Amino acid sequence: MENNSSSCKTNKPPSCGSLVTILSLDGGGVRGIITGVILDFLEKQLQELDGEDVRLVDYFDVVAGTSTGGLMTAMLTAPDETGRPLFAAKDIVPFYFQHSPKIFPQPGRFFGKLPRLPKLLSGPKYDGTYLRGIIDMFLGETRLHQTLTNVVIPTFDIKKLQPTIFSSYQALVDPSLNVNISDICIGTSAAPTFFPPHYFTNVDSQGKTTEFHLVDGGVTANNPTLVAMTTVSNQIMKKSSDMGELTPLGYNRFLVISVGTGTANKEEKYNAKKAAKWGIISWLYDDGSTPLLEIINESSRDLVHFHSSVVFSALKSEDKYLRIDDDTLDKDESYMDLATETNLENLVRIGEKMLKNRVAHMNIDTGDYEPVPDNVTNGQELKKFAKILSDERKLRIMKSDAMNKDSSK
Numbered sequence: 001m002e003n004n005s006s007s008c009k010t011n012k013p014p015s016c017g018s019l020v021t022i023l024s025l026d027g028g029g030v031r032g033i034i035t036g037v038i039l040d041f042l043e044k045q046l047q048e049l050d051g052e053d054v055r056l057v058d059y060f061d062v063v064a065g066t067s068t069g070g071l072m073t074a075m076l077t078a079p080d081e082t083g084r085p086l087f088a089a090k091d092i093v094p095f096y097f098q099h100s101p102k103i104f105p106q107p108g109r110f111f112g113k114l115p116r117l118p119k120l121l122s123g124p125k126y127d128g129t130y131l132r133g134i135i136d137m138f139l140g141e142t143r144l145h146q147t148l149t150n151v152v153i154p155t156f157d158i159k160k161l162q163p164t165i166f167s168s169y170q171a172l173v174d175p176s177l178n179v180n181i182s183d184i185c186i187g188t189s190a191a192p193t194f195f196p197p198h199y200f201t202n203v204d205s206q207g208k209t210t211e212f213h214l215v216d217g218g219v220t221a222n223n224p225t226l227v228a229m230t231t232v233s234n235q236i237m238k239k240s241s242d243m244g245e246l247t248p249l250g251y252n253r254f255l256v257i258s259v260g261t262g263t264a265n266k267e268e269k270y271n272a273k274k275a276a277k278w279g280i281i282s283w284l285y286d287d288g289s290t291p292l293l294e295i296i297n298e299s300s301r302d303l304v305h306f307h308s309s310v311v312f313s314a315l316k317s318e319d320k321y322l323r324i325d326d327d328t329l330d331k332d333e334s335y336m337d338l339a340t341e342t343n344l345e346n347l348v349r350i351g352e353k354m355l356k357n358r359v360a361h362m363n364i365d366t367g368d369y370e371p372v373p374d375n376v377t378n379g380q381e382l383k384k385f386a387k388i389l390s391d392e393r394k395l396r397i398m399k400s401d402a403m404n405k406d407s408s409k
Contacts, residue, residue, distance in 0.1 A: 009149055011058050012396035015244030016403075019255045019320075019392050020232055023060045024225040026301060026325075027067025027218040028261025029191070029336025030100045033344060035072060035259045036092030037351025038324055041379060042257070043089035045386035050393070055085045057148045059389040064152040064228035066217035068261070070188035071135070074181045077147040078139055085148060086138060097344055102130045104337040125337070128195040132186050139182040144171040147181070152228045154217035155187045158197055163220040164212065167231050169240075175204030179212070187214030193290050194337065222297040223304040225258045225323075252315040255392075256308070257385060260325030262350060263298055264334035289335060301325075302367065309362040318361065322385060324378045326354050327369060355379035 014020045025035055043056050057063070057077050065073030075087040075095070087095065104126060144151070150168045157164045164177075166188075171178040179202040187198040198214045221227045233248040246253055270291060275282075283292045305323055312321040332338060333346060358371040359381050 009147075011061070011149055011393065012400045013242035013244075014061055014246060015242055016396035016399040017392050018395065019253055019388075020062075020243075020246065021060045021389060021392065022062045022064065022225070022228045022232070022254060022256045023056065024223065024228055024256065024258040025063070025065040025069030025072050026224075026258075026260045027065075027069050027188075027216065027222045027297065029068055029194075030096065030104065030339050030344065031261035031334075031336065031347060032068035032072060033093055033096045033100075033347040034261050034326075034351040034354065035069065036089070036096060037348055038259050038355065038378075038382070039072070039076075039089040039092060041355055042382050042386060045383050046390060049386060049390040056089055057085050059393055060149055062150045062152055062228050062232060064224040064231075065188075066154050066220075066222050066224045067189050067191065069224065069259075070153040070217060071185050073151050073153060074135075074139060074147075074185050077149055077151050078142050078181055079146060079148055083148075093348060099130075099134055100339040100344060101341075103134075104339040106338075106340055124192075124196050125194050128186070128190070131189065131195065135182045135185050139180070139185065142181045144168050144178050144181060144184065152224060152231050153184050153188050154220040154224055154227055155184065155212075155214040156217065156219040157213050158215055159211070159213040164214065165220070165227060165231070169231060169235050175206055176202060176208060176210040178202075178204060183212070187212065188217035190214060191216040191218065191336070192293060193284055216293075218293070218297045218300065221300055221304065223258065223260065223301040225256060225308050226304045229254065229256070229308075251311050252317045252320070254317075255320045255385070255388060256312075256322070257382075258305070258308070258321070258323045260301065260323070262326040262329045262334065262354075263301070264329050264331055265327065269294075269331070269334075289331075305362055306364065306367065310364050313364065322359070322378075322381055323362070324354060324382075325360075325369075326350065326357070355382070 039056065046054050046059060063073045063077055065071070072092060075092060076085055076089065078086045080086050144166055145168055147168050153166045155164045155166065166177060166179070166184045183198065183200045190196065190198045192215055200212055202210050202212070204210065229251065236243045236246045236248045284290055308321060312318050329350065332343060333350065355378050357378055359376050359378055360369040360371050363370050
């Protein structure tokens, strides 16, 4: 496939409609099961409206994902041999059940937590061999520009000490970034202390070789919503024909669904008195968790949600921004790598519970999540968003057909 075409994209561009549609997926390891439950629900609502063959990729201009969210982004947007997505949303949870125990092998019941201690002085907790193998098997040589809609996947390059954001928009103009999706997924999932950093080289269409030294995208943006929005704004500034008459900061024309993977009850996790006694090792390992990495991820997650909440509130467009998350998980539920059958099944129940929870907005004065005054659940709100997405898709198809008809005269 040539690198100068976006003809592989399945949906009509924003210039044919009235909105820019973005789906954003947080990182969180095995907690991606929670996201899988929510995405399955959303896709089923779209199928009820438009038929069983439609997929999430048919409705979103951008799918953004970090770490486990980056893997799901690839699953939903990479093409199979027929030109449709490799995975439907309903396939995500079974995929995690099948492969998570091998990606994160658990200690035997007679050894307590000892085998879970990361090899802090000799290497990462997991070697990542199985994860790399399964990603390579499914994604093969598929390159970034071949995704069925635009994707944005953050990583961090430890050699350059700066973020590397892989965007299918950018891949069309910068051949050095048009790398294999499999390499992006391995890189964005390489959480420090859990997996080794991912080194690879890319030889682009002009024969230039570029090196990458990547770790987990959560170091950059565990919640990639803002990265996705600014990537679209950059395209608008470049006066891309796909963007029509949109303005770079016209976020009132954006529709954003942002899905988190939950976090532990903040009152029960850490405290200053306990952390005051920590040295280097304790900041990297505390009773099965990695405090330093969690702090980085949670800070990114909440700061992005705060910024997004302020932007959509200022534009009186709160009805076009939906954040689904839960900050009441217990300690075991919050682990990124607890891949026991019991915990995986519990994560499914948490996802189902989140659909029944009332929609919560961030109080931009306190930072707390507060249920909206109306007694509306996340599931009900997703049904409303599904109708908007369906109407937008139909509008784009109608306008595109009309333009094609006029051009053929």
